[in-house]
Amino acid sequence: MTEQPGWRKSSWSNQETSCVEVGRVDGGAAVRDTKNRAAGHFTTTTPQWSAFVAAIKAGRFDG
Structure with a gap:
């Protein structure tokens, strides 16, 4: 997979820093923590x- 994802943060996050960013990569998506971008990402x-x-x-993760 390509490592240049072009990161985006959800508009629902507003100015929060406790969220994730998602980027498109060849064949899928990359995800990283906005609080610790240096920790890397997973695809x-x-x-x-x-x-x-x-x-x-579908609400499968609703508490």
Whole structure:
């Protein structure tokens, strides 16, 4: 996967620093912590990312 993702933060985050940034990479997505960008990031495949987003939208992680 390409390592130049072009990071984006959710508009729901406003000015918060306790959130994640997501970037597009070849074949999927990259995710990193906005509080500790130097710690690196992890990548997912497109199907993994799509399944994760679908689970969020379905409320599977609601407490």
